[in-house]
Amino acid sequence: MSSAPLLGAAKPDGGEARARSSAAWIRRVIDTEEAWAQLQFAVPMVLTNMFYYTIPLVSVMFSGHLGDVQLAGATLGNTWATVTGYAFVTGMSGALETLCGQAYGARLYRMLGLYLQSSLIISAVVSVLISVVWVLTEPLLLFLHQEPEVSRAAAEFIRYQIPGLFAYSFLQCMLRYLQTQSVVLPLVVCSGVPFAFHVVLNHLLVNVLGLGLAGSSASISVSFWFSCLMLLGYVMWSKKFDETWKGFSVDAFSYVLPTIRLAAPSAVMVCLEYCALELLVLLAGLLPNSTVSTSLIAICVSTEAIAYMITYGFSAAVSTRVSNEIGAGNIDRAKNALAVTLKLSVFLALSFLLVLGFGHGLWASLFSGSSVIAAEFAAITPFMMISIVLDSAQGVLSGEKESLSYPTRMISMAQTQNQRLECTASAKQLSKLINELVCGRGGEGLRMAAPGGDDEPGGVLRHRHAAGHPLRLQAQLQHQGFMNEGNSL
Numbered sequence: 001m002s003s004a005p006l007l008g009a010a011k012p013d014g015g016e017a018r019a020r021s022s023a024a025w026i027r028r029v030i031d032t033e034e035a036w037a038q039l040q041f042a043v044p045m046v047l048t049n050m051f052y053y054t055i056p057l058v059s060v061m062f063s064g065h066l067g068d069v070q071l072a073g074a075t076l077g078n079t080w081a082t083v084t085g086y087a088f089v090t091g092m093s094g095a096l097e098t099l100c101g102q103a104y105g106a107r108l109y110r111m112l113g114l115y116l117q118s119s120l121i122i123s124a125v126v127s128v129l130i131s132v133v134w135v136l137t138e139p140l141l142l143f144l145h146q147e148p149e150v151s152r153a154a155a156e157f158i159r160y161q162i163p164g165l166f167a168y169s170f171l172q173c174m175l176r177y178l179q180t181q182s183v184v185l186p187l188v189v190c191s192g193v194p195f196a197f198h199v200v201l202n203h204l205l206v207n208v209l210g211l212g213l214a215g216s217s218a219s220i221s222v223s224f225w226f227s228c229l230m231l232l233g234y235v236m237w238s239k240k241f242d243e244t245w246k247g248f249s250v251d252a253f254s255y256v257l258p259t260i261r262l263a264a265p266s267a268v269m270v271c272l273e274y275c276a277l278e279l280l281v282l283l284a285g286l287l288p289n290s291t292v293s294t295s296l297i298a299i300c301v302s303t304e305a306i307a308y309m310i311t312y313g314f315s316a317a318v319s320t321r322v323s324n325e326i327g328a329g330n331i332d333r334a335k336n337a338l339a340v341t342l343k344l345s346v347f348l349a350l351s352f353l354l355v356l357g358f359g360h361g362l363w364a365s366l367f368s369g370s371s372v373i374a375a376e377f378a379a380i381t382p383f384m385m386i387s388i389v390l391d392s393a394q395g396v397l398s399g400e401k402e403s404l405s406y407p408t409r410m411i412s413m414a415q416t417q418n419q420r421l422e423c424t425a426s427a428k429q430l431s432k433l434i435n436e437l438v439c440g441r442g443g444e445g446l447r448m449a450a451p452g453g454d455d456e457p458g459g460v461l462r463h464r465h466a467a468g469h470p471l472r473l474q475a476q477l478q479h480q481g482f483m484n485e486g487n488s489l
Contacts, residue, residue, distance in 0.1 A: 034340045038317045042344070044184035046313030048175070051191035052168075053309055055198050055223050056081070056161075057302055059216035062202045063157070064295070064367050070213055071368055072291045073153020075298030076146065077217075079281040080137060081158050081165075082274055085130045089123055089169035091270030095263035096176035097316075101323025104180050104244075112244040116177045117252030118259045123169035131162045146285040150294065157217045164221030167228040174231045179316050180323065181244065190230040198223035277301045296376050299367050300384055307352050307388045314345045349392035353385045 056078050063074035096119055103111040133140070138155035142148060178187060198219055205215030235241055284290065284297040318341040325334040356363070364377040 034336055035344060038314070038321065038337070038341060038344065041182060041184055041320065042313045042317040042341075044188045044313075045179065045316045046310050048184070048187040048191045049309040049312050049316075050306065051188075051195040052171075052227075053305060055195055056220050057306075058195075058199055058202055059157075059220050060298075060302075061366055062206045062216045063213055065369070066206070066212060068291050068295065068368075068370070069149055069153055072147075072150045072294045072298075074157050074213065074216070075295055076141070076150055076281060076285065077137070077154035077157030079278045079298065079301070080141065080154060081134070081161055083271065083278045084133050085127075085165050086168060087271045087274035087278075088130065088267050089126060089165070090172050091267030092122060092126055092169070092263045093119055093172040093176050094266035094270065095119065095259050096173060097180060097319045098262060098323065099259065100177055100180040101320055102326060105324035105326065105328045109243040110246060112177060112180070113241075113246050114249065114252050114255055115259065116173060116245075117248060118255040119173040119176075119263070120170060121252065121256055122260060122263060123173055124166065127166045127169050130165060134158050134162055134165070144282060144285075146282070147290055150285065150291065153213060156213045160214055160217035161220050164224040167221070167224035171224065171228040171231055174228075174235060177235070177244075178231075180320055181241075182320060183240070186234055187231075190227055190234065193230070194223045194227040197226060277304055292370075292372060292376070295368060295370075296373055296380070299364060299373070299377055300380060302367075303356070303363065304384060304387060304391070307349065307356075308391060310348050310352060311345050311392045314341050314348075317341060345392045346389070349389050353388060356381065356385060356388075 060071070060074045060078050064071035096115055099115045100112045103109075103115070137158045138151050141151035141154060146154075175187060178184070201219040201222060202216055205211045205219055209215060211218070235245055278301060281294060281298050281301060284293040287293040318338055321337040321341075322334045325331070325337065360378055360381045361374060364374040367373070
């Protein structure tokens with residue numbers, strides 16, 4: 001019996017063949033399934049970070065149209081607030097990316113709520129200390145040889161942001177708590193609505209009521225508190241968090257010191273990252289014609305920071321993905337997630353460069369109507385574009401590092417009558433684990449990172465099981481009654 005082609009069968013046309021070839025080529029370059037999953041997570045995070053960063057920036061823009069001194073004062077004040085306050089509380093909340101991310105991956109849900117509460121306590125105390133520094137803004141800026149008139153305007157711009165600092169520190173903690181559970185779309189709403197409200201409020205206070213710098217600064221505090229209350233209400237009353245949020249508990253105080261040990265290095269790291277850019281604004285104040293130079297450098301720093309928000313969104317994505325997979329013991333998936341995020345971040349950074357290259361004139365006009373500032377900004381744009389591309393990969397690797405973080409010293413997890421159970425990991429073990437993920441050394445990297453090796457119960461991760469999680473953390477939960485003996489979560 002001879003076989004003959006069916007009459008209805010036809011070879012695919014050239015267009016269909018090219019489409020299949022293109023799809024196959026894309027799949028070879030990047031894991032499309034992982035990329036789509038990360039885009040669904042990262043794009044809302046990018047928008048959320050953009051909204052929160054541009055809330056103070058909008059106030060700077062409104063202040064800039066009041067005059068050159070007001071623009072210089074607002075930009076200098078915004079830089080001072082970022083370096084001494086916002087960056088520090090953002091870094092302090094970074095401990096939750098590690099603690100909540102790995103606890104969620106290991107299905108230790110109740111711990112997320114306790115970690116969140118301990119971070120809120122820490123943030124409140126830190127905000128009080130930062131407020132003291134902000135009250136002394138003018139004499140500190142004069143000590144740094146800034147112009148008296150600009151320093152006075154900067155101090156006024158910061159003074160009314162002190163209430164907003166508390167709100168910002170709280171909402172950063174809640175952002176980490178939600179993102180480690182892959183809850184991102186509500187974050188866009190809880191940041192986008194306050195942003196739109198902030199623009200309207202600025203117009204009302206600055207242009208209609210004529211409150212000047214005080215009005216533009218006060219609107220930042222109002223908008224941050226608006227967003228904070230929206231997030232808090234969502235966490236407390238949404239049924240989605242019934243397992244991770246059991247209400248306020250005094251048990252959270254026992255996790256304050258361990259959280260500080262992990263949050264402090266994160267805060268220092270973030271502050272140094274921000275200082276690398278923001279200190280340029282302070283140095284610009286030492287140049288001749290500092291009013292123009294301060295405004296120009298501040299616009300460049302703001303542009304660089306907005307570009308970094310794209311990278312930071314993907315940094316949050318890889319931090320969540322890698323920490324969840326590490327908590328579940330899936331090392332190969334964690335490596336793949338990191339590789340995909342690096343490729344996506346570089347591609348989006350290049351896309352941002354095209355927008356900046358063609359629209360730099362319009363962007364500069366949003367800050368100031370000065371033709372001198374616009375011309376100087378156009379001249380410095382090519383150098384800024386190089387920096388943006390190089391910064392994209394660094395930002396993603398920073399998020400990957402946070403997802404793998406363990407305290408370099410012992411973190412106390414529980415205490416029984418005569419015994420203290422501890423979850424430990426040394427800096428040497430952490431470096432081996434990072435080497436495994438970045439350099440692709442197979443399953444040996446995780447086994448090297450576990451203090452007890454393959455079969456030793458003292459190993460940090462039960463890496464041979466997909467549903468595994470830190471063994472000592474499991475033992476601690478058994479002692480605290482969060483899970484039954486022998487119950488595999």
